[in-house]
Amino acid sequence: MKGLFTKLTVNRALGLATLVLGFLALFLGDPGKGARATIDPSELALMVQREVDHVSPEQLADWIIAGRSDYRLVDLRREAEFAEYHIPTAENIPLTGLDRSSLGRNETVLLYSEGGIHSAQAWFLLKARQHRSVYMLSGGLDGWKERVLFPRVTADSSAASLEKLKHVSAFFGGSLRTGSGEAAAGPTLIMPKPQISAPPVAPAGGTTTKKKKEGC
Amino acid sequence: MSAPWYKFGLFGDNVSLVVAFVIGIGFGFFLERAGFGSAKKLTAQFYLTDMTVFKVMFTAIVTAMIGVFYLGWIGYLDLSLIYLTPTYIVPQFAGGLLLGVGFVVGGYCPGTSCVAAATGKLDGMAFLGGILAGLLLFGELFPLVSGFYTMTPLGRVTLPEFFDLSYGLVVFLVVLMAVGGFAGATQVEKWMAAKKGVR
16 A cells, blocks of 8 residues: 555656545535625624714715716615616615625625615625625615705705705706705605616626726 | 735735736746747647647646635635636637637747747747737727627636536536546557557
C-alpha cells in the first residue's frame, strides 16, 4: 500500500487529488447561495435604532434629479402596482422574488414598498444574506407622495423652501397642496404616469446595468 | 465573505490595474513555458500529434473550478459577484467557429499570439496586427452587426442552473471529463506517434 503512493508520478498524483476533490464536491452541496445566513442581532438592532439605514424621500428626489446611478432603487410591490405607478428609475423586485434577484452583495440597494413594513422585512432578509449596504425609503411610497409629489404647504414655510418644493414636485409630475385637512380628503390626487424612460432591463433574465470594464 | 477583493473594495481602480498587470505577466509567462509561443506546437493539437494545448487548458479549467468551488464553500468567495460573460447562443457559436478557423489557419489564438510576438516571432506580430485591424474594423462596423451581436440572449447562465443539477455534480462531471481526457489524450498521442513511425 505504501509503495503504491511513492510510485505515483507527479501527474498521476495531481490527477488523483483532482478526482478526490471532485468526488467530495458531490456531497458538499451548494457553494454559493447563503446556506449559512448569519446575522448579528445586536449590530442590526443598533442600526435600526440609529436610523442610519433610512433615506428620506427628499434625499431620494435629490439623487434622482442629480442622476446618481451608484445605487439600485427597488420597488417591492406587486407587478400590477408597479405598472400603475413607481418612482422613476425604480426596478420591480417583488418581495417573493428577492431571493432570486440579481442584487449583488456589494451594491447599494434602496428599498421601498407601500408603507414601510415590507421594506423593513426585506431589509432584514437582505441583511441576513450579507448584503453590505441596504437602505429603506422612510415612509415608503406614502412618504414619497406626502413629501415629494404632493407636499403640503404650511403658512410658516419660507419662500425659498417653497420654491424648492414646487420645483421638485413638478419634476416628478406632482403639485403642491395648500390648506389642510379637507384638501387631502377632497379631490383625488392624480398620480403622474410612470415615465417611459424605465431603467434599462437586461435581456431575458440577465442582470441590469453591468459595469462596462468587466469581462475579457 | 471577503472575495472578490476588488468588488469588496479591498483595493481601488489604480491597484486593480497593477494586479491585472502582474496576473497578465504571469499568464503570458506560463503560456510561453508551456510552449504556446510556437505556432507549430499549437497547430499540432489539430493534427492530434501533440495534445499539450488540450491538457494545459483543461488543467487550468479544473484548477480554477475546484479553487472557486471550495473557496465558495468555505464562505470566502462570493460566487454571485464573479463576472460571467452573458450568453448569446448564435453569435457566440459563429464567433467560436471563426476563432477556431483563425486558430488553425493562423497558428495562434489571441493570447498566444501576444506571447509569440513578445518572444520576437514575426508570425506572432503579424497575427497581433491582424487582431488590432480586426478590432478596429469591428468597432467601425458595429452599427451594422449589432442586431446579430445581441441575438438569442440567455443572460447570465451557468451549467448547474441550465441543467438544474447541483454544483457538486457538475464539478465532479467536469473533473471526470478532465481526468478521462488526459488519459485519452496521452493515448491518442501514442497512437499518432506510432502511425507516424509506420509511415
